[in-house]
Amino acid sequence: MALVRWFGKPELFITFTCNPRWPEIADRLQQGQSATDRQDIVNRVFNLKLKQFFKDLFSSDVLGNIKAYCWTLEEQKRSLKHVHLLAIRQQPLTPEWVDDTLWAFIPDPNTMPKLHQIVTQSMLHGPCGTFNPNFPCMINRRCKANYPKDFRSNTEFSLYARPNDGTFHEKNGFRFDNRWVVPYNPWLLLKYNAHINTEVGGSVKNVKYLYKYITKGADMASVGIEDADQENTDEITNYISSRWITASTATWNMFEFPTHGRHPPIVRLAVHE
Ligand SMILES: [Zn+2]
Numbered sequence: 001m002a003l004v005r006w007f008g009k010p011e012l013f014i015t016f017t018c019n020p021r022w023p024e025i026a027d028r029l030q031q032g033q034s035a036t037d038r039q040d041i042v043n044r045v046f047n048l049k050l051k052q053f054f055k056d057l058f059s060s061d062v063l064g065n066i067k068a069y070c071w072t073l074e075e076q077k078r079s080l081k082h083v084h085l086l087a088i089r090q091q092p093l094t095p096e097w098v099d100d101t102l103w104a105f106i107p108d109p110n111t112m113p114k115l116h117q118i119v120t121q122s123m124l125h126g127p128c129g130t131f132n133p134n135f136p137c138m139i140n141r142r143c144k145a146n147y148p149k150d151f152r153s154n155t156e157f158s159l160y161a162r163p164n165d166g167t168f169h170e171k172n173g174f175r176f177d178n179r180w181v182v183p184y185n186p187w188l189l190l191k192y193n194a195h196i197n198t199e200v201g202g203s204v205k206n207v208k209y210l211y212k213y214i215t216k217g218a219d220m221a222s223v224g225i226e227d228a229d230q231e232n233t234d235e236i237t238n239y240i241s242s243r244w245i246t247a248s249t250a251t252w253n254m255f256e257f258p259t260h261g262r263h264p265p266i267v268r269l270a271v272h273e
Contacts, residue, residue, distance in 0.1 A: 007067055013086055016194065018049075018194065019080075022049075028041050039248045039252075046081055054261075057085075057087070063198075064089045064091055069261075075249060093200060104178065106167045119181065119184065124180050129143055164177075182197050183198055
């Protein structure tokens with residue numbers, strides 16, 4: 001909140017997810033191993049990719065000059081490691097810049113074959129909704145990310161152009177059109193070949209939610225098996241504040257890789273000092 005007070009609301013919200021199919025990982029697996037068996041390799045590669053990714057964003061200004069940012073690493077049990085990042089740019093966003101930089105459509109397979117392959121592999125959401133009511137994004141029979149989005153011919157800030165031009169990609173018997181594409185930056189996607197959701201931060205209402213979300217900490221669970229006899233249940237001994245640590249998290253921490261970062265640094269000063 002101190003960053004927002006000083007610099008204004010974050011304009012970009014980026015989620016970068018580790019891709020276990022990266023050749024740097026796949027080429028180092030021994031016969032019979034899958035990436036989940038080798039968290040040491042997966043984490044080392046993801047950490048290196050992140051270093052380069054931050055360099056591209058914060059030193060090479062791939063998405064414009066960024067004056068302040070914060071990021072945290074997240075992982076939900078079996079899911080892949082991903083980084084959430086909020087960035088505040090030097091220059092205010094314009095619809096033209098957004099239209100140029102953030103795409104939400106399936107690119108032409110003839111003129112952009114590589115990008116087409118990455119988008120269709122990593123940037124299509126679902127299908128969910130009535131097509132697949134058990135997809136993880138479904139809460140109370142609605143997609144929590146509001147997919148499929150509406151078609152739209154022009155970009156209006158956080159509503160990206162999703163032309164209704166008949167483009168589709170068929171996967172597992174489902175026809176994905178532009179309504180199912182997760183917004184991305186073509187340059188970042190081509191360089192990193194991963195799920196990199198790049199979005200406009202949206203209204204000031206989102207700021208608190210986003211900061212809270214990216215700093216909410218680890219998931220917790222406590223599980224026990226006991227008799228159905230309610231009278232002997234000791235709630236006090238049952239109450240354990242527990243933390244779930246996966247092999248992936250454990251490995252990341254043993255390597256002492258960073259779990260969060262921000263710029264500029266913020267130091268809380270005691271008033272009387
Ligand atoms: Zn969904």
